[in-house]
């Protein structure tokens with residue numbers, strides 16, 4: 001991607017962006033709200049117009065691909081989607097097979113196998129005959145993921161795929177994506193707001209701020225507490241939990257408890273599972289005291 005510029009509604013959204021995505025790797029697009037992540041993903045998918053610069057895919061500019069040919073190379077799960085009423089999960093997943101089929105041709109054995117595989121991977125096989133509007137937001141999100149998987153492309157673009165999902169299903173989806181990359185060799189480019197998820201499940205990151213790339217490369221090098229604090233305009237530190245270092249936003253409430261915790265243990269920012277429980281207990285008792293005080297008011 002070279003010197004890419006995109007204007008929408010007369011506003012400069014992406015300003016002279018140059019970066020690379022490595023084949024067979026997972027790359028996270030990160031940055032604050034409005035920094036241009038979704039726009040960049042849409043440009044890669046050919047869904048927005050590039051003003052200047054170019055995006056190369058397999059040695060060819062993406063604007064030189066027909067829409068049908070591009071759909072054989074990459075599939076995208078958008079941030080927002082609306083589903084026609086009455087459409088079943090199987091109908092939706094079938095859309096994923098369109099780039100592989102001729103007009104009005106019946107589903108082939110391969111189409112059916114891919115659809116089955118996609119629904120199984122996304123954990124929605126049991127919903128196949130149900131209308132999408134009868135599902136919860138999180139269940140529907142996984143059906144859209146199944147549609148993207150049914151497209152069976154080497155490159156998968158995911159815009160905030162964990163939104164709508166409870167923490168259990170978030171982790172499940174992260175593992176599905178990890179499997180798609182490790183087992184099926186798919187190149188993943190995704191927008192994630194949870195930086196700890198991004199760090200654990202991505203190889204590389206491109207950090208955007210106000211339409212410019214501020215850092216790119218190995219995810220551990222991009223996601224330093226200092227850079228995250230600066231770009232997101234909040235105070236973030238690193239803590240160690242069960243051998244994993246996590247980014248931790250220092251909200252006032254947590255800062256207060258953390259300060260006590262540090263004083264108690266003479267440790268810096270390390271948390272082990274026992275002391276973490278103590279910290280949680282303190283947080284809960286403080287919360288109770290606060291809510292009692294509010295009730296008295």
Ligand SMILES: Nc1ncnc2c1ncn2[C@@H]1O[C@H](COP(=O)(O)OP(=O)(O)OP(=O)(O)O)[C@@H](O)[C@H]1O
Pocket residue numbers: 008009011013031032033034035036037038039040
């Ligand atoms: N079609 C459009 N017309 C005009 N402005 C747009 C259009 N699409 C996006 N923008 C603007 O471009 C900027 C970047 O939007 P984009 O959705 O790419 O950001 P983002 O980093 O994905 O944000 P978020 O994290 O909130 O989803 C925003 O200021 C947005 O208002």
